[in-house]
Amino acid sequence: xxxxxTLTIPVLSLLGFALWTLLILFVTVGxxxxxxxxxxxxxxxxxxxxxxxxxxxxxxxxxxxxxxxENLPVFGAIVFAVQQAHLSSPLVDGxxxxxxxxxxxxxxxxxxxxxxxxxxxFRFSFFLVQLMAMxxxxxxxxxxxxxxx
Numbered sequence: 331x332x333x334x335x336t337l338t339i340p341v342l343s344l345l346g347f348a349l350w351t352l353l354i355l356f357v358t359v360g361x362x363x364x365x366x367x368x369x370x371x372x373x374x375x376x377x378x379x380x381x382x383x384x385x386x387x388x389x390x391x392x393x394x395x396x397x398x399x400e401n402l403p404v405f406g407a408i409v410f411a412v413q414q415a416h417l418s419s420p421l422v423d424g425x426x427x428x429x430x431x432x433x434x435x436x437x438x439x440x441x442x443x444x445x446x447x448x449x450x451x452f453r454f455s456f457f458l459v460q461l462m463a464m465x466x467x468x469x470x471x472x473x474x475x476x477x478x479x
Contacts, residue, residue: 339423340467343430344409350434351398358391358441387441394440398433401460405429408467417474425463425470432459 337345366372412422436456443449 338413338418340409340412340426343426344406346430347398347402347405347433350430350437351395351402354391354395354398354437354441358388359395362388362391390445391441394437397440397457398437401433405460405464408464408471411471412467415471415474417471419470422467422470425467428463429460432456432463436460 363372367374409426412426433456436453439449439453439456445453
């Protein structure tokens with residue numbers, strides 16, 4: 331029998347981030363592409379990774395999915411470092427949950443709404459929450475590694 335350690339909040343948040351990234355692929359980008367291929371409206375070789383070649387919600391979904399992919403490794407590295415340092419605190423847990431929550435909100439706003447200045451401002455605020463939370467997690471790690479004298 332394999333012993334399983336309890337998953338921490340940061341690890342569960344990272345797992346949630348990864349599952350969210352997959353969900354966006356399986357619910358938006360994938361079905362749109364395959365429905366067009368299977369109905370003969372597009373060929374397999376027609377698709378580009380550049381969302382600039384399409385417009386509307388599909389382009390937004392492509393970009394939102396790429397945003398998830400771009401930020402997932404950064405969050406993963408931070409959570410890995412938190413785990414390796416055995417850093418466990420309500421602050422770090424809250425920061426990790428903030429990253430996940432803000433990511434879900436950013437993606438949802440990105441895909442579901444036309445991108446006016448106001449909407450992009452909201453979307454950016456959710457991105458900024460993620461950045462600040464990840465930076466705060468790094469600061470907490472550094473404070474543990476280099477305690478004040």
